[in-house]
Amino acid sequence: MESILMVVFVISSFVILWAMIGYPFSLKILKFIFKNKKLDKNFNYIPNVTVMVVAHNEEKVIYNKLKNIIKLNYPDDKIEFLVASDNSTDKTNEIVSNFIRENPSYNIRLYEVNDRKGKTNAQNEAQKTVKSEILVMTDANSMMEADSVKELVSVFTTEDVSYVSGRLVIINQDSSDIASSENQYWDSDTKLREIESNLQTITAGNGAIYACRNDEYFDFDPIECHDIAMPTYYALQNKRAVYNPDAIAYEKAGETIEDEFKRKVRMNRSILRNILPDIKILNVFKYRWFTYFYLGHRTCRYLLWISHLVLFLSNIFIVTSYWVFMVAFIGQVLFYLLALIKAITKVENKYLTVIYYYCATLLAQWAGVYNIITGRAKPFWDKAESTR
Helix, strand or coil: CHHHHHHHHHHHHHHHHHHHHHHHHHHHHHHHHCCCCCCCCCCCCCCCEEEEEEECCCCCCHHHHHHHHCCCCCCHHHEEEEEEEECCCCCHHHHHHHHHHHCCCCCEEEEEECCCCCHHHHHHHHHCCCCCCEEEEEECCCEECCCHHHHHHHCCCCCCEEEEEEEEEECCCCCCHHHHHHHHHHHHHHHHHHHHHHHCCCCCCCCCEEEEEHHHCCCCCCCCCHHHHHHHHHHCCCCEEEEEEEEEEEECCCCCHHHHHHHHHHHCCCHHHHHCCCHHHHCHHHHCHHHHHHHHHHHHHHCHHHHHHHHHHHHHHHCCCCHHHHHHHHHHHHHHHHHHHHHHHCCCCHHHHHHHHHHHHHHHHHHHHHHHHCCCCCCCCCCCHHHC
């Protein structure tokens, strides 16, 4: 029995260490080995584009979003703007309709979703009205740089590129220690995506700014989000999902742990299926780097919630077997105690904040799993007000 527990301890330790340290370090090595791999761009490619904004009760930000997107640096006769309102009950639809009347020179449409079923469903419905070659999607609270659409489009250089994710820049990283922690996490994660992209394909995008070929759009289950579902879907068709850091959108991170926690719970609403969404991913001979990327970047991270619990419980039973297990157990207890101290005292210390933020992320994964098991996972959510 003790031997089994030791094996469980080692496996759990590996999953955690590989997800947080091993995999990022391995990509740095790959970046050095394949340092000549770069993103191809073709700015002579200027297809018809639809910029879709999905909104639910976004009266606080939708007017500024509309002003932002009509200033995009793209030929007026090649671009249209589509607001997919997910059963908004505030003044969102009114604001959009008034903006359309006041700006007749721009090609802007409002699509009203009758039943609120979440962002993905709204995208599924609205996409069926799109005739453009490229579909760009962006959030209502994300402000896009003027050249962002041009940058997204420029990467569709070959037929195997089906999806392009832009770069989200967090603009309020100095507003709170929570926003700062999210910015640090996001900055490190996007560096990994850039390496994945240059080698083959990314395993996730971001909802603030991305694009796909309209004729390759797929109606995903509303419980899923495009951030994870789209890159995986295209990769399994031997298509590429790539990352262009020059296509930029700006957004605020959650400034309170409550807002950031709610956001992460929402992100984990399909965590169980995303651990290994398709057994075909394991076919390394067919999917090559994608298999390695997904297992390291996604599968291991989606297993952190259970890995930490199994590690702690197995450690309890073998704590006296060898000194290394005693050290590991003391280290875990101290780690969680430091997170608790931060939660209780609210003391400002960057090291405590990182530990606290990490533990909150684990709890959000557990909350996501709980919601799935109890049938409470839903495709829509209450937005984080501090991000507006």
